[in-house]
Amino acid sequence: MQELEVREESLPESTISTREHLIARAFAVELGLPxxxxxxxxxxxxxxxLNAVLLVANLQRQGLRVSLDQIARFPTARRLARVAVERDDAATIIHPAPEGRIPLLPMQQEWLANGIPRPGSNVVGFLLNASExxxxxxxxxAVRAVVDHHDGLQLRLNQHDWPRTQRLDRTPAxxxxxxxARFPDDELELQRIADELRSDLDPIDGPVVRGALFPGSDDEVGRLLIVVHHFCVDAVSMQIVLADLDTAYMQIRNDNQVVLxxxxxxxxxxxxxxxxxxxRPSAAESVTYWLEQAELLRSEDTEPRLTLTRRRTGQIIKEICGVRPSVRVLFGALAYAVRRSEMRDVLAVRMTHHGRGRFSAQLDLARTVGWLATQIPVVLDLRAIQSVGGAMALVDQALARAxxxxxxxxxxxxxxxxxxGAIIRSxxxxxDVTFNYYLRQPNLMRDAQLAPANQQPHFMPTDTTRVPAMALYISGDFTGPMSLRWQFDPAIYDTDLIDRLAETQVAAIKEVCDGDK
Known part of the structure; x- marks a missing residue:
């Protein structure tokens, strides 16, 4: 800290003022505020x-280099301006094409746990509307330029390796x-086109990117339907890919060199x-933490307390209007609902996370394209929960450690x-609950020629996707309606129970938001 303060004092006030203004403006853009x-x-x-990761990328575009750790330690524009440094493009390291086999990332490994799926499975898609x-x-x-730019879009699975590995394939595809010629009026026809595109995708031999272009006319805007295999991207990566695609297209359209x-x-x-x-030595503390969580789970009776019947699997949609719940509120309300239903004393939840803060001291993952998302188990001891506020406090502590x-x-x-390792995997x-939090992602495509018609990436899984005993999918927009979608095993949980869980969770969310807690 002392070195930072000395360095801060050595900066000219005019430089600090300029940086403050630039950073404050970047804050506003990432947060969607005036x-x-x-x-x-x-x-x-x-x-x-995730906003912080995208803020890093935004500031890099404007010539300032900051780290996630710096944003966490100096979270105001005034303080961050004093520790940011000018970006030196000349110092950029160009990573050569690797030789040999590349280890799989954790989510890739998880996806392949049941064997190699057929081509076209697990695809991410976007429909883009153009202004002309x-x-x-x-x-x-432009698509070729983006694929050439991001090595994540050149990944291929080595199907005969064990353990599984991947490689880079720079062969033009x-x-x-x-x-x-014409954008279909029938949604079923559009789905048929999307299915044809996805059937072309193959993570083993390629390609992993395909699209259909509807050029438009004087009376109709152009549209682009693009699909990418999930093996190579996640939701945040797709934002990066689409932003670069827009940049490359406009540069080529204007007869300029592509510079991404x-x-x-x-x-x-x-x-x-x-x-x-x-x-690494630092892993020892993590191992100890996860062994403790496994011990807590072993103290819990794994069978549901309620006597449940087999009923038809269904989806319970509950609309929540006029509230702005955060992750902790949604998570805390879930814990409270489960406790009120007397299902569990201990609840273990898989929380989906963007995964871009890993190794932040050594790696910059702000604009890395790949399946970086990860799942973090969060173990909650529900026995002390007496109120919604108590559930929020418990979740705050558990999330901080997790x-x-x-x-x-x-x-x-x-x-x-x-x-x-076996205990940690357990x-x-x-x-038994998956918490997928797919609220609208921060938008990397501001002032773009191409505007996503679907604010959320459209994930197109197949029957190879494993379904947990219970999964909660939360989607929507912070500024508007939001939906909770429950997916569950009817052999374990019946629709009446899921309905009660959803009702209780909605009530808990509203209690917190209405009380501004």
């Missing part, structure tokens, strides 16, 4: 760790697009760091051998 005061806290204004007709040749060249924003750390670096994490050790949980589960296996 403006942010230089002394206002990024996180108290609604910023999340689209040029087919320019768009196909074009053309990437099909041109269709500097890449951050490569997938190779991340895969190697993840596969070696269990050997996030501290959790981003590398799947790396430990994947690579740690012996009894300790925490994931005993997590």
């Amino acid at each position: 403006c942010v005061d230089p002394d206002e806290c990024f996180f108290e204004n609604g910023g999340t760790s 007709p689209l040029d087919f040749a320019a768009m196909d060249a 074009g053309p990437f697009l099909r041109m269709l 924003q500097r890449r951050s750390s490569s997938i190779l670096e991340l895969a190697q760091a993840a596969s070696m994490f269990h050997l 996030l501290r050790f959790g981003e590398n949980y799947q790396s430990l589960a994947q690579w740690l051998a012996g009894p300790a 925490v994931r296996e005993q997590s």
Whole structure:
């Protein structure tokens, strides 16, 4: 801290003032606010760790280099301006194409746990609307430029390796697009086109990117339907890919050289760091934490307390209007609902996380394209919960510890051998609720020619996707309606129970938000 203060004092006030203004403006853009005061806290204004990752990328585009750790320690524009440094593009390291086999990332390994799925399974898609007709040749060249720029889009699965590995394939795989004369009026026809595109995708031999372009006319805007195999991207990566696609298209359309924003750390670096994490001295503390969580789970009777009947699996949709719940509120309300239903004394939940804070001291993952998302088990001892407020306090403590050790949980589960590794893996296996929090992602495509028609990536899984005993999917928009969708095993949980859980959770969310707690 002393070194930072000395350095702060050595900066000219004019430089600090300029940086404050730039950073405050970047805060506002990432938070969706008209403006942010230089002394206002990024996180108290609604910023999340994912917003922070995107803030890093935004500031890099404007010539300032900051880290996630710096944003956490100096969360106001005024303080962050004093520790940010000017970006030196000349110092950018170009990562050579790796030789040999690349370890799988944890979510890739998880996806392949039941064997190699058929081509076309597990695809992420976006429908993009343009503000004018689209040029087919320019768009196909733009897709090629983006694929060439991001090594994550060049990954291929080595199907005969055991353990499974992947490789980079820089062989041209074009053309990437099909041109269709007219955008279909029938939604079923659009789905048929999407199904044809996804059937072309193959993580083993390629391609992993395909699209259909509807060029449009003077009376009709152009549209682009693009699908990417989930093996190579997650939701945040798709935002990066689409933003670069828009940039490349406009540069080609205007007869300019394609110059995309500097890449951050490569997938190779991340895969190697993840596969070696269990050997680092710092992993010992994480191992101890997860062994403690496994012990807590062993103290719980794993059978539901209620006598349940087999009923038809269904989806319970509950609309929540006029509230702005955070992750902790949604999570705390879930814990409260489960406790009130007297289902469990201990609840283990798999929480989906963007995974871009891993190895932040060594790697910059702000603009890395790949399946970086991870799942973190959060174990909650519900016995002390007496109120909604008590549930929130419990979740605050549990999330703080889980996030501290959790981003590398799947790396430990994947690579740690012996009894300790088996016990740590059991925490994931005993997590009977999946908490997927897919609220609208921060938008990387501001001022873009191409605007996503679907604010959320459309995930198209197949029957190879494993379904847990119970899963809660939360989607929507912080500023509007939100939906809770429960997916469950009717052999264990019946619809009446899920309905009560949803009703109780909605009531708990409203209690917290109405009380401004």
